[in-house]
């Protein structure tokens with residue numbers, strides 16, 4: 001259950017779009033998420049990469065974490081590791097994740113909050129469940145999205161944006177049956193808090209059973225809908241879409257979706273960068289030479305040093 005909820009009747013309403021004259025986008029394909037183990041061994045569902053990268057550009061990866069009910073001692077994360085050349089965007093629906101990075105950024109992400117980390121020229125970070133979540137167990141559900149940086153910004157200094165649960169812009173569908181949380185970019189002129197290097201829109205919507213959500217969408221943006229839970233239909237042709245599936249859309253002016261059950265979806269799109277992509281693990285650059293350089297720089301400690309609180313026996317003797 002997403003932590004940020006609201007009475008949609010009190011929220012700004014998205015405009016009603018003309019039914020017959022709007023060019024509703026059709027679904028080009030539906031892609032099922034595949035399961036992978038990440039970090040210390042937590043399971044993610046990953047709908048892309050898997051589709052052609054060009055269809056997702058400027059997005060590089062989507063990892064759906066959970067929803068999972070951890071028992072005591074079971075929660076896992078991703079200890080210190082490097083990134084260069086893109087941004088990791090972590091949105092926590094349930095549970096608590098703690099981030100720390102070598103550029104001094106860090107914080108606690110919880111219950112509808114987002115951490116937007118621009119790795120840029122390079123950073124080391126750790127992403128771990130809170131000690132309390134590890135000790136006691138509990139519900140964990142979140143998403144990590146990777147957003148590519150344009151060639152010109154790949155060497156930007158690392159940046160950390162802490163987007164609190166209350167910072168997301170909340171909207172209602174025109175029928176009042178769907179809640180839309182704008183995390184970044186804008187929809188119908190309503191702007192979310194995330195600062196981005198490249199034009200994107202990133203939304204989380206909760207539709208009540210049978211509610212319909214329509215969104216004007218920039219014609220030069222690509223568009224994808226990923227289902228976190230529940231099922232419904234989307235696209236001009238009412239294509240069924242259920243948990244763990246990603247719909248990739250053709251061009252058009254607007255998106256339409258209708259819920260069968262309570263339906264939680266991520267809706268995302270952006271202006272494609274159309275630049276060459278060279279990727280290797282945690283590094284995403286434009287050329288193979290830049291990847292080799294990233295590996296060398298990481299091995300030489302030039303992406304930063306970790307800030308693990310570290311107590312040695314010598315420290316203990318001193319205190």
Ligand code: MN
Nearest residue numbers: 078083088127
């Ligand atoms: Mn990471």
